[in-house]
Amino acid sequence: MDRRPIGIFDSGFGGLTVARALIDLCPGEHVVYVGDTARYPYGPRPAAEVATFSRDITRHLVEREGVKLVVIACNTATAVALDELVELAVPFGVPVVGVIEPGLRAAAKASSSGRVGVIGTVGTIASGAYPAALGRLGLDVELACLACPGFVEFVERGETVTDQVHVLAERLLAPMRQQQVDTLLLGCTHYPFLARTISDVMGRDVVLVSSADETAFDVRMVLGSSDLAGDPGRGGTARFLSSGDLDSFTRLGRKLLGPELESAEPLVLAPPAR
Amino acid sequence: MDRRPIGIFDSGFGGLTVARALIDLCPGEHVVYVGDTARYPYGPRPAAEVATFSRDITRHLVEREGVKLVVIACNTATAVALDELVELAVPFGVPVVGVIEPGLRAAAKASSSGRVGVIGTVGTIASGAYPAALGRLGLDVELACLACPGFVEFVERGETVTDQVHVLAERLLAPMRQQQVDTLLLGCTHYPFLARTISDVMGRDVVLVSSADETAFDVRMVLGSSDLAGDPGRGGTARFLSSGDLDSFTRLGRKLLGPELESAEPLVLAPPAR
Numbered sequence: 089m090d091r092r093p094i095g096i097f098d099s100g101f102g103g104l105t106v107a108r109a110l111i112d113l114c115p116g117e118h119v120v121y122v123g124d125t126a127r128y129p130y131g132p133r134p135a136a137e138v139a140t141f142s143r144d145i146t147r148h149l150v151e152r153e154g155v156k157l158v159v160i161a162c163n164t165a166t167a168v169a170l171d172e173l174v175e176l177a178v179p180f181g182v183p184v185v186g187v188i189e190p191g192l193r194a195a196a197k198a199s200s201s202g203r204v205g206v207i208g209t210v211g212t213i214a215s216g217a218y219p220a221a222l223g224r225l226g227l228d229v230e231l232a233c234l235a236c237p238g239f240v241e242f243v244e245r246g247e248t249v250t251d252q253v254h255v256l257a258e259r260l261l262a263p264m265r266q267q268q269v270d271t272l273l274l275g276c277t278h279y280p281f282l283a284r285t286i287s288d289v290m291g292r293d294v295v296l297v298s299s300a301d302e303t304a305f306d307v308r309m310v311l312g313s314s315d316l317a318g319d320p321g322r323g324g325t326a327r328f329l330s331s332g333d334l335d336s337f338t339r340l341g342r343k344l345l346g347p348e349l350e351s352a353e354p355l356v357l358a359p360p361a362r
Numbered sequence: 363m364d365r366r367p368i369g370i371f372d373s374g375f376g377g378l379t380v381a382r383a384l385i386d387l388c389p390g391e392h393v394v395y396v397g398d399t400a401r402y403p404y405g406p407r408p409a410a411e412v413a414t415f416s417r418d419i420t421r422h423l424v425e426r427e428g429v430k431l432v433v434i435a436c437n438t439a440t441a442v443a444l445d446e447l448v449e450l451a452v453p454f455g456v457p458v459v460g461v462i463e464p465g466l467r468a469a470a471k472a473s474s475s476g477r478v479g480v481i482g483t484v485g486t487i488a489s490g491a492y493p494a495a496l497g498r499l500g501l502d503v504e505l506a507c508l509a510c511p512g513f514v515e516f517v518e519r520g521e522t523v524t525d526q527v528h529v530l531a532e533r534l535l536a537p538m539r540q541q542q543v544d545t546l547l548l549g550c551t552h553y554p555f556l557a558r559t560i561s562d563v564m565g566r567d568v569v570l571v572s573s574a575d576e577t578a579f580d581v582r583m584v585l586g587s588s589d590l591a592g593d594p595g596r597g598g599t600a601r602f603l604s605s606g607d608l609d610s611f612t613r614l615g616r617k618l619l620g621p622e623l624e625s626a627e628p629l630v631l632a633p634p635a636r
Binding site for chain 2: 112178226310
């Protein structure tokens with residue numbers, strides 16, 4: 089029985105999809121969520137910068153919050169920094185779980201035709217992380233990858249079903265509609281909030297897959313395999329930290345996550361190690 | 363980079379289905395397989411006895427073979443001893459992965475109707491481990507559970523497609539055929555070797571799901587999250603230990619697993635701790 093919290097981080101609100109799945113699957117676990125809203129979006133930034141931000145937050149979660157496991161609930165950060173964050177956290181006995189492989193496995197299973205699309209930020213798609221993970225996992229599917237710049241910004245403003253986001257989705261997803269995929273992996277944790285719009289554009293025949301549920305299952309597995317699980321009989325709590333404006337984080341975050349997000353605390357990172 | 367081997371154990375040959383999946387998914391990992399053929403089958407034995415055997419083997423793998431992770435490639439042992447084995451191994455920094463939850467997740471995903479059948483040994487089914495895992499995972503499926511005593515013995519004799527095993531399958535699976543399941547989880551690592559016979563009896567419309575692939579994915583995830591993965595660029599080796607007759611283990615094992623099983627070594631367990 090290990091009552092330490094699980095740490096989850098994202099550039100902003102996207103990781104709340106993973107937090108939601110984890111709270112539902114592991115109701116006995118305490119959760120600390122970090123949304124780096126002051127520095128979002130991560131998608132268009134250089135890989136080295138995203139890696140630095142991710143290291144700072146992981147160090148904060150491990151050293152200051154005393155978490156027992158870190159979830160990188162951001163595809164861009166997983167794509168550029170997973171190996172590095174594992175190396176950083178493991179000396180503390182803290183495993184690190186990303187969102188790319190779980191999502192890819194779920195999509196491969198959901199596809200009948202073997203033609204799977206992946207949409208993500210420019211950073212995620214440009215990293216080649218999805219084709220690389222496909223090769224490592226040996227999954228028998230063909231991938232069509234497409235960057236969707238702009239989607240994250242709409243979610244971070246709380247606009248998930250407006251006409252503007254629909255117009256953007258029509259334009260961005262046009263090349264994907266020609267790819268004849270039967271499954272579309274939402275390769276960014278923000279995108280599930282746009283699922284209705286994306287589904288309208290792609291058509292009802294295309295199955296949308298998010299990484300959130302599968303990532304939560306993986307977290308549960310890692311906790312269980314290393315005797316890190318909390319007490320399933322006692323309710324877990326959730327705390328939320330933001331590097332940006334706390335009122336707007338709380339207001340929009342509650343709308344996206346649900347009532348567990350009652351308030352947010354400021355994220356104050358230690359100065360970077362030299 | 364961690365070049366220590368992964369330990370896998372089963373009552374006999376069943377766990378070779380998991381070993382096969384793991385060797386294919388993680389070609390850079392060394393593997394030590396233990397088949398406790400001198401004491402198989404585990405299925406009809408009292409739970410306490412299976413737990414004792416499982417503890418002895420896990421201790422051997424951790425203390426004598428120096429493994430970095432233990433896979434309980436036996437549903438009966440997972441059902442009765444998973445929590446205990448995790449507690450035993452974790453002080454050594456060794457995670458333990460079982461086969462029940464991975465298989466159940468795969469079956470739930472494969473089912474369209476939500477009616478899933480599970481077949482297993484008397485020990486596994488009687489333990490209630492599957493309905494319990496279903497509750498913990500919060501999966502939205504109905505389970506029909508059925509014990510199939512006798513299947514394991516056929517596999518351990520190398521009889522996988524004879525008339526006799528077909529007759530037994532007809533008789534044992536009759537109640538399952540009335541359950542209108544669209545997916546049948548092979549809740550015993552021996553059963554994939556009987557897949558053709560089971561599929562003939564259940565009908566082509568019923569999807570058969572084994573735990574092997576999903577368990578291998580989970581092992582890969584746990585290794586990756588804790589910086590325990592081996593060197594993907596260097597080929598892993600496989601060693602096989604048996605508590606029973608080595609010649610017959612090698613002969614039948616090679617037929618079931620493939621050419622990696624060239625020879626077997628004797629399993630000599632330390633006397634139980636007092």
